[in-house]
Amino acid sequence: MNGEESSLRPQSLLLTFLGDQVLGRDVCVYSGSVIDVFERAGIGEQATRSTLTRMVKRGLLRRQREGRRMYFGLTEHSTAVLRDGEHRIWQAGAVNRDWDGTWTLLGFSLPESWQRQRHDLRSKLTWSGFGPLFSGLWIAPGEVDVSDLVSELGLSAHVKVFRAHADAGMDIGAMIEETWELAELASRYAEFVRRWQPWETASPEAEEALVLRLRLQAEWLQIIRRDPRLPVKHLPDDWPAEQAEKTFRAVHARLTPLARDAATRLLDLVPVRPDQT
Template sequence: MLTFLGDQVLGRSVCVYSGSVIDVFARAGVGEQATRSTLTRMVNRGLLRRQREGRRMYFGLTEHSEAVLRDGERRVWHTGAVNRQWDGTWTLLGFSLPESWQRQRHDLRSKLAWHGFGPLFSGLWIAPGQVDVAELVTELGLASHVKVFRAHADDGTDITAMIEETWELTELAARYTAFRERWQRWESELPSCDDALAHRLLLQTDWLRIIRRDPRLPVRHLPSDWPADGAEKTFRRVHERLTPLADEAAERVIDLVESRS
């Protein structure tokens, strides 16, 4: 849903008709009830707002969802999947939470993983580069329970071994390889116009799932056959091929109205 909204609504001051969302998602293999339930949950979580036009219900973004989508946009189109500019800096984040705070602990770990952190030790997480986590910590209300430091490893530290121990590289590499195998056929083939819209939605969602799990570790400390670069090239080529047909379909099947807020 966030991928769809990023494509069709973000930056346009418009709201999208629920029926249009249902139609597009049906082509992507998602049932009507699941789509309606997702829209409702996102409204309840402050990620969407409703706007009625006659008998039709439209949905628009909130400040929260815009921020989430802008962050995803940066990760997909600007940051890239391969980190070649690492300056040797690490961000260390230590936290200590009461045992009863299971939800807060889960939320913190999920947010840290999205921002590229991995568990160096229990209660001590590490990420390559200088990562600003002030907003993240404040949003979760955990500022008094978290300490953040910038650091460089001593010369004797085996960074490659540390990375292998902290992050699941084998699983991440397998995800990149599977992505490329799944989508590379569309580098030379094209679906029908309407199917192109659903394919692009699935392509972007599939890619976002992978990079959400990728801490963008320094490439010089990764295996020489690291598959992220090849997978990213496949993503960009297939997206470029699908976009003209997908945009044509979107103009025809997606009903948008001007946002009133």
Template sequence: MGRVTTEESLRPQSLMLTFLGDQVLGRDVCVYSGSVIDVFARAGVGEQATRSTLTRMVSRGLLRRQREGRRMYFGLTGRSAAVLADGERRIWHTGAVNRHWDGTWTLLGFSLPESWQRQRHDLRSKLTWSGFGPLFSGLWIAPGEVDVSALLAELGLSAHVKVFRAHADAGMDIGEMIEESWELAELAARYGAFTRRWQPWETELPAADDSLSLRLVLQAEWLGVIRRDPRLPVAHLPGDWPAEQAEKTFRAVHERLTPLAREASERLLDLVPVRKDADEDADADADADQP
């Protein structure tokens, strides 16, 4: 069976964050740039793209640099650690199937000036990523209790938005409302595509040194799917909803790859302890380092 490489829709930064969450988060270590280049090459990502991603993430405050001799190592910042911890919760604790919904909805209404087209676009994009769907043009809804205070503060729109908790009336057709407010066919297609792509690996194994990269791609693609899922209550979704099968496939393949991936990480990764006195804003160019 051939090596699985990254899908075109999977950005190198998403892959990098997944790699760091898997190998660096919670360990107080930095990883050598050459190790990252090697692992990413096995996932089909070129050296220049990997180096550029590292440089951009440093400039955005998502990575810190630490030089050891002629080698440059990269570690997490507080910002990236928070992002990765959220992703870890989403994969391993929240899950893809919402069986425990208590009937609560979060309603968010907004009214912005007509000239604020960019702000309206940014708000709608953020709401979509936070699990909201449009009930009406200026009224959005999400299952459960969703805290949007940080989102609104970031956009500077708190004064233009009202947030409520609500329950549906007894005669409300929740299933119909869900179909009108969210693109269920698109979400189901993503789950189906994930299952078809990864199910063969439930019985196959990659070459030993490719296992780390393969598991990295698996996790990054899975997170990309479930982050677009508002976790709608399964009781009100179509009976053949594919999220559960996709999650079973993810967990089965991950479990199968993990022993090999751990062995590969010991062979392929050069890690050093974080030095508290290292200059996080070093001007040294990571692209100039020896791989």
């Protein structure tokens, strides 16, 4: 690739790989095929095997033995994670032009000794598009359902959620700049364009295209999952998300035929057997 490669965890790459090759097909993939593809991506066999084992323990993968070979497939948990990512990439997109003026406000008050719970809540709120309006009051654009998030953390009694609209005199643009790290997010989008735009016209070999598309999708998902999808009309005029999304789609379309050809030749897939875990 041109320029520096972004930092991607093996688990992120593996989930992306499975979402691309396994999701919706009721198949499992041979561990040796995964190792082969990941070695082409610069990830060693031991790291790949460790990631597979760790993801099984976390309930993100299922194992299925066929003779002397071990195959891996998706669980309900990983399928839900990948469907969410699929929606973020292809339906929601990176640019929010449909905002209706609604905000979701979440207030919480936790005992001082609950440092871990406070950290977990803030992390999940950030992942769900919230930013800290004040220390115990967080805000997100649109109507965000946080019931599962709050219930999972066992904090239902300590959290209050409201839907709200800003007063006419409210400077929403200034509020956004104070609440979210716009400069960091813009830098991520700009770097994505710089790194991937040359591939809009490049012609890689099929095996390279398979690895490139894997990294392309993983990097793009990593960025947009950190993007709260703020209303575009309240963002700077030169906001780079739209250009980054155009680059993503153009490169993805160019790499896909070659990547599919390589996957057909390199991957050993078998149907899912319901009796396996």
